[in-house]
Amino acid sequence: MSTWFQGLNPEQQQAVAHNEGPLLILAGAGSGKTTVLVSRTGRLIAEGRTTPERVCVLTFTNKAARELKHRVAKKLGEKVAAKVWAGTFHGFGLRFLKEHHVAADLPKGFGVIDQGDAQAVLKDLLRDHSDYEKARMNLDVLMACIHHIRTKGRDDSFDNSPESAASVVLAPKYMRKLRGLGVVDFEELLLRPLQMMRESEELRQKMQRRFDFMMVDEFQDTNHTQMLFVDELSGGHRNLAVVGDDDQSIYGWRGAEIQNILGFPKRYKDCHVIRLERNYRSTSSILNLANSIIANSETRHDKVLKPSLNNKGELPELFVYENEEAEVDQVVREVMEFQKKGYRYKDIAILYRSNSQGGLMEGGLRRSQVPYKLSGGTALFDRKEAKDVMAFIRSAISPNEISFRRIINLPARGVGDKTLEAIEGLPGSASFFAKASEWAKANPNEKASEGILSLFEFLRGLKAQLSGGSPSAEAVLDHELRRIKYREYVNQSYRDAKSADSRWLCVNIIGRIMDGMFAKEGRSLATVEKFIERMELRDSLEDQDDPDANEVQMMTLHACKGLEFPLVFLLGLEEDLLPHARLGQNTDEERRLFYVGVTRAQKHLIMTRVEQRKRYGQMRPVAPSRFLLEIDTALIKELRGGRPFAPGDREAMLAGLYQKLNKQMGQKDI
DNA sequence: GGCAGAGTACTTTTT
DNA sequence: GTACTCTGCC
Numbered sequence: 001m002s003t004w005f006q007g008l009n010p011e012q013q014q015a016v017a018h019n020e021g022p023l024l025i026l027a028g029a030g031s032g033k034t035t036v037l038v039s040r041t042g043r044l045i046a047e048g049r050t051t052p053e054r055v056c057v058l059t060f061t062n063k064a065a066r067e068l069k070h071r072v073a074k075k076l077g078e079k080v081a082a083k084v085w086a087g088t089f090h091g092f093g094l095r096f097l098k099e100h101h102v103a104a105d106l107p108k109g110f111g112v113i114d115q116g117d118a119q120a121v122l123k124d125l126l127r128d129h130s131d132y133e134k135a136r137m138n139l140d141v142l143m144a145c146i147h148h149i150r151t152k153g154r155d156d157s158f159d160n161s162p163e164s165a166a167s168v169v170l171a172p173k174y175m176r177k178l179r180g181l182g183v184v185d186f187e188e189l190l191l192r193p194l195q196m197m198r199e200s201e202e203l204r205q206k207m208q209r210r211f212d213f214m215m216v217d218e219f220q221d222t223n224h225t226q227m228l229f230v231d232e233l234s235g236g237h238r239n240l241a242v243v244g245d246d247d248q249s250i251y252g253w254r255g256a257e258i259q260n261i262l263g264f265p266k267r268y269k270d271c272h273v274i275r276l277e278r279n280y281r282s283t284s285s286i287l288n289l290a291n292s293i294i295a296n297s298e299t300r301h302d303k304v305l306k307p308s309l310n311n312k313g314e315l316p317e318l319f320v321y322e323n324e325e326a327e328v329d330q331v332v333r334e335v336m337e338f339q340k341k342g343y344r345y346k347d348i349a350i351l352y353r354s355n356s357q358g359g360l361m362e363g364g365l366r367r368s369q370v371p372y373k374l375s376g377g378t379a380l381f382d383r384k385e386a387k388d389v390m391a392f393i394r395s396a397i398s399p400n401e402i403s404f405r406r407i408i409n410l411p412a413r414g415v416g417d418k419t420l421e422a423i424e425g426l427p428g429s430a431s432f433f434a435k436a437s438e439w440a441k442a443n444p445n446e447k448a449s450e451g452i453l454s455l456f457e458f459l460r461g462l463k464a465q466l467s468g469g470s471p472s473a474e475a476v477l478d479h480e481l482r483r484i485k486y487r488e489y490v491n492q493s494y495r496d497a498k499s500a501d502s503r504w505l506c507v508n509i510i511g512r513i514m515d516g517m518f519a520k521e522g523r524s525l526a527t528v529e530k531f532i533e534r535m536e537l538r539d540s541l542e543d544q545d546d547p548d549a550n551e552v553q554m555m556t557l558h559a560c561k562g563l564e565f566p567l568v569f570l571l572g573l574e575e576d577l578l579p580h581a582r583l584g585q586n587t588d589e590e591r592r593l594f595y596v597g598v599t600r601a602q603k604h605l606i607m608t609r610v611e612q613r614k615r616y617g618q619m620r621p622v623a624p625s626r627f628l629l630e631i632d633t634a635l636i637k638e639l640r641g642g643r644p645f646a647p648g649d650r651e652a653m654l655a656g657l658y659q660k661l662n663k664q665m666g667q668k669d670i
Numbered sequence: 671g672g673c674a675g676a677g678t679a680c681t682t683t684t685t
Numbered sequence: 686g687t688a689c690t691c692t693g694c695c
Contacts, residue, residue, distance in 0.1 A: 060684040090685045114685080186685050221684070253682065354681050379683085412671070492672095538685055558682050580681055593682085616680070617686030 004043040008035070015241075015274045016040045019049065022271035023241040024219075024264045028305045029290070029599035030281030030564065033243050037215060038071040040241070041084060045076060050212040052076075052083035058230070059088055059217045062539035064562075068217070085211070089226055090537055093189035096207075103203070104192055107431075109398030109529075111183040112536040116382065117402055118185045119143060125173055129166070137163050146171045147187055147255070151225050182400045182431065190225045197232050208236030219244030219264075223255040231267075240268070246301050247294050248596050250558055252589050262299060279305040279599075281564050283313025286601050289635045294595045296630045297588050305599070315637045316598070316605035318573070318628070322641070323612040323619070328364035330642040331569055334606060335370055335552060337643075338567055345371055349553040349565035351597045353578045357571055358554050365552060372552040375559050381538050385490060385506040389477065392486075393510075394532055396462040397525070401432040408436065411489035413451030458484055466514070467525040473518065474511030481507060513541060557593045560600050568601035570594075573609040575623040587626075594627050607636070 005013045012032060015025050016039045027033035037057065045052050059065045065087045073081035085092070094112065097104050113121070119139050126137075145167030148157065158164045178184060184192065197204040214234045216222065219242035222230070234240040242264060249258040265271050279287055284307035291304050321327045335348055350361055355376050365372045380386050391406040409415040419439075426435045440452040458480070465476045481487060487504065494500040514531050521527045534541065553565065557578075572578060579590035598605060613622045 062685085064684080088685065093685095112685090115683085189685080218684080250682080251684075254684085256684095356680075376683090382683095416671090536685095556682065558684090561684090577681095582681060614686090 031276035
């Protein structure tokens with residue numbers, strides 16, 4: 001038996017051994033799916049069934065793609081691994097469009113805009129329709145309707161909502177607008193290639209011949225377009241292996257269609273189905289609870305997690321507290337107790353449904369000086385300062401209208417609405433950037449002209465210094481942006497110097513990321529271009545968490561997917577929180593969220609709920625989560641008001657408290 | 671361009 | 686009850 005099968009169970013071996021034809025791998029939580037993906041990739045190459053560049057593995061996150069490449073590299077070497085196409089769906093789409101930008105009718109250095117920019121474009125469009133503007137539509141809903149039209153057309157899911165109606169009119173306008181701006185949004189990154197493959201038989205065949213084997217990770221999270229995209233790419237050979245777990249589908253609200261994985265055997269009738277049910281992560285007590293939770297899910301592929309560790313472990317605990325303050329205090333206390341018992345802080349995760357819960361918890365940990373890391377909140381890319389800096393860099397290297405408009409008057413250089421209108425009004429089909437230059441030269445006496453010309457000069461200098469000079473990119477950005485008084489602008493935007501400083505840090509971080517790329521790939525214009533590309537796909541390259549940091553991990557249930565921790569706290573198991581009050585009828589997805597949280601725990605799971613929680617400024621009684629009522633009560637141990645003190649502990653604690661009080665009193669007296 | 675007051679949302683956020 | 690965004694006015 002070859003090395004690729006070593007240490008694998010029979011089902012994993014089957015999956016790794018699979019050659020031609022469609023394959024569905026139902027990989028339960030902690031069942032070693034990445035190992036299977038890596039080994040199958042390695043085996044196909046090592047056995048000479050294909051060459052590395054003819055294998056394509058699609059993932060959802062940049063991190064997952066990196067991890068996969070890293071593990072393939074360990075087995076086959078860096079050189080071979082680098083040739084495998086492992087990347088995100090969007091990364092694939094971007095590369096496709098770059099290669100075919102002429103056929104795609106896009107400018108050579110077209111940009112990719114994120115959700116925020118896309119929404120701004122839409123909002124701008126809305127201004128031309130005063131009747132729509134008045135209707136006070138929800139932009140998220142409107143954008144979702146537009147996506148729906150772009151991907152599936154107008155179907156019976158359309159109702160009488162103002163958003164539905166408006167989207168019919170706005171969808172074509174929105175797409176035309178993006179074309180005019182010389183950018184694509186994330187959706188278009190996949191839609192346009194799909195359209196192109198469908199319209200050109202030549203292109204389709206070319207793409208279908210490009211790979212011998214395709215694999216898709218986290219298949220339960222694919223959306224409609226991604227399914228069609230994969231269909232199209234693997235249409236020639238049908239060597240398509242998808243890996244996923246329908247029980248961990250938690251992104252339905254973002255367009256993920258669980259039907260893609262549920263219906264895969266129907267879509268690919270001859271597909272081979274392999275279930276990876278052996279769990280290598282958790283104790284059997286935790287798995288029993290997990291199985292009991294998910295068994296209540298309506299639509300799913302039947303499977304159970306079977307324990308492999310010969311360890312029953314302790315029964316998961318459920319603490320019931322009076323209110324959220326008690327919850328915070330007691331969880332902090334538990335964390336410290338477990339730390340004393342030998343858990344490191346980084347072995348402990350605190351999970352919750354919504355970010356606000358994390359904020360609450362954060363206060364408690366800080367008061368007790370427990371080191372922690374809070375993930376989530378606003379990403380670097382969504383910070384205004386980060387977007388500004390990226391707009392400066394893009395405008396210096398290959399400007400598009402969105403990036404240039406963002407900075408044309410930043411910081412203020414006298415370019416107001418009037419000037420912008422004048423620039424727009426210039427005849428011809430030149431880009432906005434070119435027109436701005438034209439206008440500035442034609443109106444030398446205007447104050448705005450001076451501003452625009454100095455901006456051009458700044459951008460030219462920035463381009464030269466970033467792609468060539470010797471000072472680090474961090475130093476160049478810092479210095480140059482101070483020179484044009486962007487630093488002053490940031491200072492003025494915030495009340496205190498401290499928050500301005502922390503915002504300025506975004507500027508420096510971006511510089512550091514660029515320097516990191518220079519170190520790896522050499523300093524050149526091409527590297528700067530690649531840097532922009534990566535940043536636009538939100539690949540910061542710096543999300544590899546510091547493995548040495550000994551900090552309690554705090555994150556939402558969505559963010560914890562794919563991770564594991566010896567000790568997990570799962571907070572707020574209450575109606576209206578989990579399941580969340582604002583869920584539609586999709587209880588199943590909320591239940592899966594609960595399931596995802598539970599299956600993160602390796603050794604010990606502690607759940608909490610409270611009887612009163614503050615909502616909208618009022619203390620309100622809250623009911624236990626319906627999911628707690630569904631499960632067999634014998635699977636958990638319920639404790640009211642926190643863990644009872646062990647003998648002797650109470651005395652020790654009281655003594656400590658008195659000591660502290662005495663000390664404080666003493667200080668006051670002096 | 672900057673400020674103040676009104677209005678509104680208080681779920682999650684792989685790209 | 687609060688924090689953030691938008692609008693309108695100076």
